[in-house]
Amino acid sequence: MTDKLSKMLAERDWIMADGATGTNLFNMGLSSGDAPEMWNVDAPEKIKTLYSYAVDNGSDLFLTNTFGGNASRLKLHSAQDRVRELNRVAAELGREVADAAGREVIVAGSVGPTGDIMVPMGSLTHELAVEMFHEQAEGLKEGGADVLWLETISAPEEYKAAAEAFKLAGMPWCGTMSFDTAGRTMMGVTSAAMVDMVEKLDNPPLAFGANCGVGASDLLRTVLGFAAQGTERPIIAKGNAGIPKYVDGHIHYDGTPELMGKYAVLARDCGARIIGGCCGTMPEHLRSMREALENTPKGPRPTLETISETLGGFSSAVDGTEEGGGPTRERRSRRRRT
Template sequence: MADLLSRLLAERDWILADGATGTNLFNMGLASGEPPELWNTDHPDKVRALYRGWVEVGCDLFLTNSFGSNAARLKLHGAQARARELSRVAAELAREEADRAGRPIVVAGSMGPTGEIMAPMGSLTHEAAVEIFHEQAEGLKEGGADVLWVETISAVEEFRAAAEAARLTGMPWCGTMTFDTAGRTMMGVTPAQLATLVEKLPNPPIAYGANCGVGASDLLRTVLGFVAQGSERPIIAKGNAGIPKYEHGHIHYDGTPELMADYAVLARDCGARIIGGCCGTTPDHLARMREALETTPPGPRPSLEEIAARLGAFSSPGDGSGTDTAQRPERARRRRRG
């Protein structure tokens, strides 16, 4: 029997994913520098409330609070021995809320980057990276995740290691990279290179795409880059709610629910099948996004000019392919989901 996500993709034109984990947990009291993953055991009711918020506004898929629950990242907090446990509990709490909803909801086990630089540029070997991701994936599987969700990756080598971990775990998976440096990832990967990579993996993902980055406009330009490669694999779009700005001691994202509703419709018309938000995206944003997707008829594929006019200018003239656009204001960058 096909996994739940594949079944939903076969039945529906689009699937609404969730928004930010970190932003919303900070609003619940998470302290700066405090690892959100420890809240799975320290404050499970707040993590459940986060998940419940996505369910209540109509998300079809939401990610577990396990972005950084791998041994490499948890080592920074002396909690590396808890990687599997914290991943498992994140999925268990999510499974409870999804099953309580009374409709099919995909629990996606979030797996963020290790935070290490892969060999040969760095010291993290392929074998070590696979082991780190595999431990986390096994915990998410034990907790009841439907699919593994590898996200915010910058390097091809790390993407390959996460894919192998998914294979070892026997889980379906999805994968996204973050394109935040003139249309490329921090390690120089282009949208075209990711589109090519996923088709060559021995266990390709159910869907692939982009998350985070520098704003909704840039992310949709990246989606158009995927579409241009001709792949029929479902594409994921999880853009930030606008641009981060530092105000009154806090990071604030300037994207309104109305802007994110427009982004969601444009993402669908660009060719994305799984549409959600990333940093700064709250349940209020998601509610408007779902309403817009349900009430706005599909339109033609938007041009870069239309995207910029409706969502704001691009952060760089290049989209990673060598093609220039006319848009170039400076924008801040952020590589951690939430």
């Protein structure tokens, strides 16, 4: 039986994903330092509201509130023995919202990094990483998630461990990395290297791509880097809503709904098939993105100049693929347009 995401990808040119989890939950009263995953059992109505923000504003797919739902991250809150429960409940709440949507909506079980450094630089072994990811995956599967969604990964070793764990769980999956260090992940992976890694996996993802990072411009440069490798695997783009700024004691993202609408269209034209937002992306951003995607005809693949003129300059002069002929040029002097 074909999984829901593969079926939707076969029928649609693009799929719209959701926006921010943390930003929305902070606006609902989550305190800095608290584990968002605890709200799955302590404030389930708020988590259903979070999911409804996505569904009601055009998302075809939303992520569960389980980004930090692995044993290593939950241990910081003395909840390492509740991994299965917290992930299961998050997926059950998501299933409830998706099934009431009146249209096909995919529940994607969010799986973030362990927060540990893998050997030889750190103490996290491959076997332990697989065990932690597998435990989380089983909880999400039990709760009814349609697909597992690995995100914000920096280390290729951790990405590979998750792929192995998801195979053990018998679940389809997608996986994104965060290219936040001059076009590379914190551990030095380039867009070209990620494509090479993904295609060599024993259990490759249904779709792969980039999330979070610096800003929308940088993320789209990375998407162009994926596309330049000639991959036929669907690409994911989940960029932040502008650049974070500290305003009145809070982190504020400067991307307007109009800007995010333009980002969504450019992401599609860069080659992304699954398009969403990350940090700072609120319901009004999602609504603008959906309207832009539905009402703007597909255009040619944008140049770096078009991206920087529309969304603002890049944060670095290069993206790590310059020797391979990938996109490199920069327009830092241009003012961000909002």
